[in-house]
Amino acid sequence: MTKRAYITTPIYYPTAKPHMGSAYTTMAADVYARFKRLDGYDTRFQTGTDEHGQKMQHAAEKLGMTPQAFVDEQSAAYRDLAPLLNLSDHNFIRTTEPRHYAAAQHLWSKLVDAGYIYKDSYAGWYCVADEAYYTEAELIEKDGERMAPTGRPVEWLEQESYFFKLSAFQDKLIEHYTNNPTFIQPESRRNEVMSFVKGGLEDISVSRTTINWGVPVPGDDKHVMYVWLDALTNYATGDGYPGEMPFFNEAIHLVGKDILRFHAVYWPAFLMGANEPLPKQIWAHGWLTKDGTKMGKSNNNVLDPQELINQYGIDAVRYFFLREVPFGNDGDFSHERMVQRCNTDLSNDVGNLFQRVLSMVAKNCAGQVPALGTLRTEDEALLQQAAALPALVRGHVDQLNFHKALAAIWDVVGAANKYMDTQAPWTLRKENPEQMAHVLRVLLECFRPLAVLLAPFMPASAQTLQTQLNYHVITLEELEQAGQIGLTEGTALPAPQGVFQRFELEQAA
Numbered sequence: 001m002t003k004r005a006y007i008t009t010p011i012y013y014p015t016a017k018p019h020m021g022s023a024y025t026t027m028a029a030d031v032y033a034r035f036k037r038l039d040g041y042d043t044r045f046q047t048g049t050d051e052h053g054q055k056m057q058h059a060a061e062k063l064g065m066t067p068q069a070f071v072d073e074q075s076a077a078y079r080d081l082a083p084l085l086n087l088s089d090h091n092f093i094r095t096t097e098p099r100h101y102a103a104a105q106h107l108w109s110k111l112v113d114a115g116y117i118y119k120d121s122y123a124g125w126y127c128v129a130d131e132a133y134y135t136e137a138e139l140i141e142k143d144g145e146r147m148a149p150t151g152r153p154v155e156w157l158e159q160e161s162y163f164f165k166l167s168a169f170q171d172k173l174i175e176h177y178t179n180n181p182t183f184i185q186p187e188s189r190r191n192e193v194m195s196f197v198k199g200g201l202e203d204i205s206v207s208r209t210t211i212n213w214g215v216p217v218p219g220d221d222k223h224v225m226y227v228w229l230d231a232l233t234n235y236a237t238g239d240g241y242p243g244e245m246p247f248f249n250e251a252i253h254l255v256g257k258d259i260l261r262f263h264a265v266y267w268p269a270f271l272m273g274a275n276e277p278l279p280k281q282i283w284a285h286g287w288l289t290k291d292g293t294k295m296g297k298s299n300n301n302v303l304d305p306q307e308l309i310n311q312y313g314i315d316a317v318r319y320f321f322l323r324e325v326p327f328g329n330d331g332d333f334s335h336e337r338m339v340q341r342c343n344t345d346l347s348n349d350v351g352n353l354f355q356r357v358l359s360m361v362a363k364n365c366a367g368q369v370p371a372l373g374t375l376r377t378e379d380e381a382l383l384q385q386a387a388a389l390p391a392l393v394r395g396h397v398d399q400l401n402f403h404k405a406l407a408a409i410w411d412v413v414g415a416a417n418k419y420m421d422t423q424a425p426w427t428l429r430k431e432n433p434e435q436m437a438h439v440l441r442v443l444l445e446c447f448r449p450l451a452v453l454l455a456p457f458m459p460a461s462a463q464t465l466q467t468q469l470n471y472h473v474i475t476l477e478e479l480e481q482a483g484q485i486g487l488t489e490g491t492a493l494p495a496p497q498g499v500f501q502r503f504e505l506e507q508a509a
Contacts (some may be wrong), residue, residue, distance in 0.1 A: 002042050003042065005033070006044045006239065007046070008029065009029045009046070010050075010253075014074035024321050024331075027321060039476045040475045040477055045080075046234075047093040050076050052225075084305060084314070084317075086314050104225060114275070116164055117165075120163070121158070121161065122158065122205045122406060126155055129153070133204070134431065159209050159210055162223060164270070165393050173272075184264050204266065229270060249278075251279035251280055252280055252283055254283050255282060257284040286330035291332070315461045316458075320338050326401070326403050338504045342501070347501065349417065350454075351500035352418070353417055360426070364437075366492055367492060369489050372438060378419065383442060385412055386446040390476050391480075411455065416446045449479060451466045452466065470491050476486060
């Protein structure tokens with residue numbers, strides 16, 4: 001039976017160029033996708049851009065452009081993230097594509113046929129920046145003005161609208177959350193959503209007549225679909241909707257915590273109403289800050305992924321954010337911590353370890369995998385810890401605990417460094433060359449799972465490490481089947497080379 005996995009990022013709203021926050025989510029999704037493929041899963045990975053709505057139309061008008069020309073230009077910057085972030089095979093979806101129009105209109109028609117969409121008039125507080133209505137109770141006061149909970153301005157809006165009967169799904173949503181306790185993650189966000197839904201749901205407006213930039217409502221071209229009904233459908237579009245959706249039951253949607261309500265309440269309600277399958281999980285991550293301050297144009301501290309990658313390299317950037325920030329929490333970036341991670345974790349702990357061992361093999365073992373002697377207790381302990389690593393990392397990645405997966409890998413790195421210091425093969429070289437060869441072989445065997453399991457996180461660096469070991473596997477199953485000993489004595493190894501760069505804080509800052 002085919003094992004399937006499906007991971008999605010939010011579709012990004014391209015009124016501004018990509019920042020490190022969107023890059024972070026996309027990198028996390030790519031790690032999950034790469035790991036699942038390594039673990040033998042038929043994997044779908046999707047990202048893209050959300051291109052409709054009043055905010056997008058206004059932005060185009062300010063520049064004297066048509067909305068389509070504007071989104072074509074803006075969306076390209078997000079598509080260009082793929083080579084910059086070294087993304088694996090993925091689907092990039094745009095909500096202006098014909099396939100998406102067909103999917104959104106099909107979902108609308110099913111909701112109409114099921115009796116969950118009706119026409120009425122609407123008056124309420126609307127936030128253009130959030131593309132959302134808010135109740136009076138949700139508004140906040142700021143400088144004497146009413147504001148959305150996000151701190152953005154609202155306006156009173158009255159218009160004819162189609163409505164979705166969200167109120168009909170309160171009990172069904174609570175039942176689904178209760179029966180599927182990991183549907184919303186992390187748990188703190190699940191509790192927030194449960195509280196919101198138990199507080200009562202009101203029907204929501206799902207169309208607009210004040211703009212024409214959107215998916216036309218089937219049978220009523222005066223209306224375009226409310227951007228969230230349109231946008232959320234992208235996850236189904238990417239899996240072939242309105243046809244068969246073979247991956248959708250395994251879908252994990254990664255979203256920012258500020259858009260959790262739309263994904264955890266509106267989206268499953270739309271799908272329930274249309275009698276369509278629900279995704280497996282909604283995962284809300286936190287926000288990134290820089291030096292303890294929230295990133296934003298007003299603070300002049302937005303991290304440009306291109307600049308950061310030019311400075312440190314993509315693998316170091318991927319490692320830092322996935323190791324430093326527990327997924328689901330807010331995370332902070334500083335050059336000081338970045339340099340520390342690069343120099344300590346990468347250059348010292350891993351890079352220096354591989355370099356020392358491989359250099360000794362090159363000089364003292366004719367550049368070939370040395371012989372293995374009789375295993376002692378200390379050898380078995382290291383080899384067993386390394387052999388147990390695939391299952392440990394698998395469990396953490398399945399829970400999107402990327403930082404714990406990397407911490408587990410570094411536990412083995414630390415054990416290998418300690419083993420080398422204790423065994424001192426440089427001393428054995430003169431006293432007992434056979435034992436030196438044995439110790440180096442044990443370390444090389446320990447390196448195999450390290451080089452393989454680092455690949456989802458740091459693809460290019462891991463490829464270099466695997467090449468230096470002359471060891472390549474296609475799936476995690478092959479690595480696990482090999483057990484503790486997987487190298488062949490006498491296999492030629494290429495000349496070792498440095499993999500990770502060191503940095504000076506003054507230059508980085």
